[in-house]
Amino acid sequence: MTGIAALLAGLGVVGIGFGLLSALLALLQPFTDPYWILGNLVLGILLLGAAVVMSLDSLRERVRSGGGRRIGKYGSSAIASTVLGLVILGLLGFLSVRYSHRFDLSEAGVHTLSAQTTDLLEGLDEKVSITAFFLESEAPAVRDLLDRYAYASDKIDLSFVDPNSAPGLVQELGLSTEDLAKGVVRISLSSGEATTLTEFSEPAITNALLKLVKSTGKKVYFLAGHNEREIESAEPREQGFASGPDSWGRAADALVNETYEVESLILATMQDIPEDASAVVIAGPTRPLLDAELQALERYAERGGALFVAIDPRARTNLNGLLRNWGVELGDDVVVDRALAVFGQATTPLAGEYDGHHPITKRLREPTLFPMVRSVQPDPRATGNYTVLVKTGRESWAERDLDAWRNTGRAEFGPEDLPGPVPIAVAGTPRVARETEPGEPDDASGQDPSADGSDAEAKPGRLVVFGDSDFATNEFLDALRNRDLFVNSV
Known part of the structure; x- marks a missing residue:
C-alpha cells in the first residue's frame, strides 16, 4: 500500500469512527445533525474504498508472490478485531444510555434539582x-x-x-x-x-x-390574633403578602406556589377550625390563646388535622401546655453554638443534622439556619410516634440559665444545660385521648367509652413543632435550605 493509500485508509477509519461516535451522541443530544452523522460515515467509506482501489496492484502482486495466505490470515484477524471493537463500542453506548447515572461533584450541589x-x-x-x-x-x-x-x-x-x-x-x-x-x-x-x-x-x-x-385545592390557615408573624400586608396600598423582614409573606407565597390556598384565621370568632383546613400554621405567637381557641385546636387534632407550630424562646404563649399534653416538650432555653455560628452570632446556629428517613428532611443536604432557637424534644412517655427532624452541631448546647446570661452577657456550658447536638424540631402523629375518667359518660354519646372495650383515642393527626419562627421570615426564608424545610413541613 502506497503512502497516499495508507493516508486515505487512515482518514477513512477516522471518518467512520466520527460517524459512529456522532450516532451515539445523537441519542443524548437532540440537536445533533443527522447529515453530519451520514456525512462522516459516507466519507469514511469512500476514503477506505479509494485506498483499496489505489492498492489493487499491490494486493495482486502479494497474492502472486505467495503472500495471499498471510494476507488472508492477518486480514481476517483484523476484520474480526474491528467487528468485535465496534460491537463492544455499541454495547457500551447502549448501556451508557439505558443505565446512565449522573454525579453532581459541585460542593454546593448546584447541578442537583431541589x-x-x-x-x-x-x-x-x-x-x-x-x-x-x-x-x-x-x-x-x-x-x-x-x-x-x-x-x-x-x-x-x-x-x-x-x-x-x-x-x-x-x-x-x-x-x-x-x-x-x-x-x-x-x-x-x-x-x-x-x-x-x-x-x-x-x-x-x-x-x-x-x-x-397537581392542583391540590387545599387550604392552609395561618392563625392570627396573638401577635403571630403576619402574612398579609398591613399597608392598604400594598397588594399581596406582607413584605416586612419579620413577616411570613414569602412563606405564604411559597405555599401558594405549591398550589395551596392560604388565609389568615381569627379563631376567636369561630367555634371550630374550618372543615376545609388541610393544615393550620401557628407562627411565633407572643400572646396567650383563649381557652376556647385551645379547645378548638384540640378538636382539630382529634379529627386528624395537621398543625405546624413555631414558637420562639421565652414567648409568652400558653401553647406549651397543649404541646406537652401531645407529647412535645419545649425547652426554656436558647441554643448556643460558637463553632457553627452565622456571622459570628453564637445564637444563630447552623443546623445540618437531619433525620435521613423522614419525608420532611430525607432530601436535605445543605444546612439551615435558626436565629434564636430553643430546644424541642419528644416526651419519652408520649404515646405519639415522634421523629426529631433537625439538630444543631455537636459543639452546641441549650443554655438554660437565661437570667444569668442576660445579666452578665456571657453564656458558658454548665451541668444544667442540654449538650449538643440539640434537637430543635420534631414531627409526629400524636394520638389525642379524651380526658374522661373510667366509668364517666362521654359528653357526645352519653355512654361510657370504656364500657365496650373500644379505644377512647381518636384518629391520629399530624404535628410539626419548631423552636423558632425567625427561620421562615422574609429575611431568612431563602437562606440555605430554610425554604425547603418549611414547605416540606407544611
Missing part, C-alpha cells in the same frame, strides 16, 4: 411533554436544566426544536416572534392542558409544572 422538584417528578402519573424552542446556538443555556428534569423522571418527554426549522409548529402554537427571540419552553399534558414559559429558572419551571399536574 427536593420539591424531585418529589414532584417522582409523583408524576401521566406523560408530560416539554418542548424547548431555541436557536441551536442558544440551547445550551437551558439544556442542562431541562435535561435534569428528563433524567429524574421517565414521564418527561423532552424535545428541542429550532424555530427556523419548524415554522408550521410555531404558527400552530401561536408563539410570537418576540418570545422566540429569547426562547420559549412549552409544557403540555396528554389531556391537552398546556402552559408556556419565557423564564427558565428551576422555580419557574417547577411551579408551572406543579400548577398543571
